[in-house]
Amino acid sequence: MNRLPSWLIVWCAGVYAFLHIPILVLVLFSFNDSKFSVAWEGFTLKWYARLWERQDIVDGLVASLWVATTSTLIATVLGTLLALALARGAFPGRRWLEMLLYVPVVTPEIVVGISLLVLFVAMGLPLGLTTVVIAHVAFNLTYVVVVVLARLAGMDRSLEEAAMVLGADEVTTFWRITVPQLFPGILSGAMLAFTMSFDDYVITSFVTGPGSGTLPVVVYTMVRKNIEPSINAISTLVLVGTVILVTLADRWGRNRPLAGP
Amino acid sequence: MNRSPRRAVLAWFAARPGWRAFGLAGPAVVWLLAFFLIPLGLMLGTSVMPRGVYGGVEWGFTFEHYGRFADRMYLSILWRTAQDAGITTLICLLMGYPVAYVIARSGPWKNFLLFLVVLPFWTSFLVRTFAMIFLLRDTGLINAMLLRFGLIAEPIQMLYTPWAVLVGLVYGFLPFMVLPIYASLEKMDWTLLEAAEVLGARPAARFLRITLPLSLPGVAAGCCLVFIPSLGSFLTSDLLGGAKQILIGNLVQNQFTSARNWPFGSAASFVLMAVVLVGVMVWQRIRDADERAI
Numbered sequence: 001m002n003r004l005p006s007w008l009i010v011w012c013a014g015v016y017a018f019l020h021i022p023i024l025v026l027v028l029f030s031f032n033d034s035k036f037s038v039a040w041e042g043f044t045l046k047w048y049a050r051l052w053e054r055q056d057i058v059d060g061l062v063a064s065l066w067v068a069t070t071s072t073l074i075a076t077v078l079g080t081l082l083a084l085a086l087a088r089g090a091f092p093g094r095r096w097l098e099m100l101l102y103v104p105v106v107t108p109e110i111v112v113g114i115s116l117l118v119l120f121v122a123m124g125l126p127l128g129l130t131t132v133v134i135a136h137v138a139f140n141l142t143y144v145v146v147v148v149l150a151r152l153a154g155m156d157r158s159l160e161e162a163a164m165v166l167g168a169d170e171v172t173t174f175w176r177i178t179v180p181q182l183f184p185g186i187l188s189g190a191m192l193a194f195t196m197s198f199d200d201y202v203i204t205s206f207v208t209g210p211g212s213g214t215l216p217v218v219v220y221t222m223v224r225k226n227i228e229p230s231i232n233a234i235s236t237l238v239l240v241g242t243v244i245l246v247t248l249a250d251r252w253g254r255n256r257p258l259a260g261p
Numbered sequence: 262m263n264r265s266p267r268r269a270v271l272a273w274f275a276a277r278p279g280w281r282a283f284g285l286a287g288p289a290v291v292w293l294l295a296f297f298l299i300p301l302g303l304m305l306g307t308s309v310m311p312r313g314v315y316g317g318v319e320w321g322f323t324f325e326h327y328g329r330f331a332d333r334m335y336l337s338i339l340w341r342t343a344q345d346a347g348i349t350t351l352i353c354l355l356m357g358y359p360v361a362y363v364i365a366r367s368g369p370w371k372n373f374l375l376f377l378v379v380l381p382f383w384t385s386f387l388v389r390t391f392a393m394i395f396l397l398r399d400t401g402l403i404n405a406m407l408l409r410f411g412l413i414a415e416p417i418q419m420l421y422t423p424w425a426v427l428v429g430l431v432y433g434f435l436p437f438m439v440l441p442i443y444a445s446l447e448k449m450d451w452t453l454l455e456a457a458e459v460l461g462a463r464p465a466a467r468f469l470r471i472t473l474p475l476s477l478p479g480v481a482a483g484c485c486l487v488f489i490p491s492l493g494s495f496l497t498s499d500l501l502g503g504a505k506q507i508l509i510g511n512l513v514q515n516q517f518t519s520a521r522n523w524p525f526g527s528a529a530s531f532v533l534m535a536v537v538l539v540g541v542m543v544w545q546r547i548r549d550a551d552e553r554a555i
Contacts, residue, residue, distance in 0.1 A: 091279050110513055114526065202495070231391060235388040238384075
């Protein structure tokens with residue numbers, strides 16, 4: 001095969017720089033000992049220390065962790081069951097169900113947020129973390145289904161059949177054979193759901209109530225209001241958390257042998 | 262363990278596959294109906310109801326909110342949104358295609374290069390938008406460097422311009438373009454290129470007549486994945502464009518926050534959805550035509 005032309009490599013290096021330099025700069029300046037200047041004035045951790053003094057950030061972090069954990073648990077259970085139903089062959093209304101799954105993918109985030117706001121107001125449900133969890137499950141579910149379905153497609157059904165032939169009933173087979181085989185898929189679906197829930201600002205901003213801001217909502221207010229380097233610090237922490245999560249998900253979800261622990 | 266009732270229940274479900282599927286899919290379907298389809302339906306209802314005196318919604322039926330989109334001002338917002346999304350898609354394609362191509366041909370480096378593209382895609386959109394602000398603002402790094410090296414006498418305004426919005430959109434959605442193109446190039450049979458070379462085709466001809474047509478499904482998917490969220494984005498124009506750059510997403514948001522005109526905001530949302538659906542249909546056309554060709 002031919003070697004790649006050098007102009008192509010230079011072009012790609014430029015694109016990679018465009019993707020990564022802004023983030024690197026952001027991280028670097030979270031350690032800069034100067035409030036206003038973008039000149040380097042020495043290493044400091046004080047912007048990180050300041051984060052813990054701000055109650056709104058700590059509250060936001062707690063709220064985000066709660067929302068992301070709860071919505072991920074619900075979305076993962078419901079999504080996995082739905083994926084199993086879809087993988088187990090034909091049933092009446094299957095085509096409608098597939099179309100229903102398409103809707104969240106093509107609906108812009110802002111429309112999701114606003115339509116849920118209209119619903120919650122019409123229902124008279126007070127806006128708060130509960131409504132945020134409901135909204136997050138609604139947009140996360142589809143992604144769990146897609147990830148788990150992909151895993152199911154590559155799964156060897158003969159183990160399940162063997163278990164049934166050997167006398168295990170459906171529930172035993174499900175817990176002892178299906179779930180262990182499916183686990184990497186369920187886990188990466190859950191990781192995806194958790195990351196998206198933890199990051200979401202647009203939908204959350206419409207369905208959250210006063211005094212119950214998740215971390216992205218707090219960060220958004222900070223970005224709009226002031227230019228203190230604490231934003232760099234909190235951004236860096238979010239960044240590091242996401243990278244760890246994605247790396248773990250990648251490691252666990254990668255094509256491990258389908259049998260085996 | 263009381264096995265016999267459990268067996269009875271399982272036997273009942275085993276005899277009725279429709280009910281079993283319903284039992285598995287039921288909870289998720291109910292959730293999606295209650296918190297996705299019904300809200301969209303309610304919004305459709307709101308969009309044809311008159312607006313109340315104090316910003317509420319009144320019973321009745323009217324098309325006036327949709328009619329307002331015939332107005333020059335709103336037409337120009339729609340046009341600007343479509344234009345921004347189109348330009349963003351084009352720039353992403355020009356930047357992303359070569360990257361996807363290089364990754365697909367980079368052998369042992371493939372996974373690492375792919376990881377570098379996926380990483381920003383996973384990073385919080387808000388954080389990445391702030392990273393852009395940090396570079397572009399008057400006291401930002403780019404202006405500071407230009408001042409330091411004496412290239413400019415005073416800061417250039419980069420933030421709160423139409424350009425900043427475009428840069429932010431491209432920065433936000435570029436990975437969505439690279440990944441599907443890479444996926445279709447990855448599946449390509451590269452020996453076709455060798456055959457073409459042996460038969461005397463020049464590099465440009467090899468690219469235009471083999472590589473590009475074979476990667477077209479990936480290009481279509483990538484364009485779709487960039488175009489749709491660009492259309493609906495309001496965070497980028499809000500933070501990088503200031504109040505000057507109103508896109509349809511900002512219009513919708515304003516109607517639900519400061520302007521408190523929910524019926525008009527709902528109508529604007531459906532106009533946005535309609536534009537998105539046209540985009541999806543175009544993409545499916547291309548995909549189907551491609552499948553037929555193969």
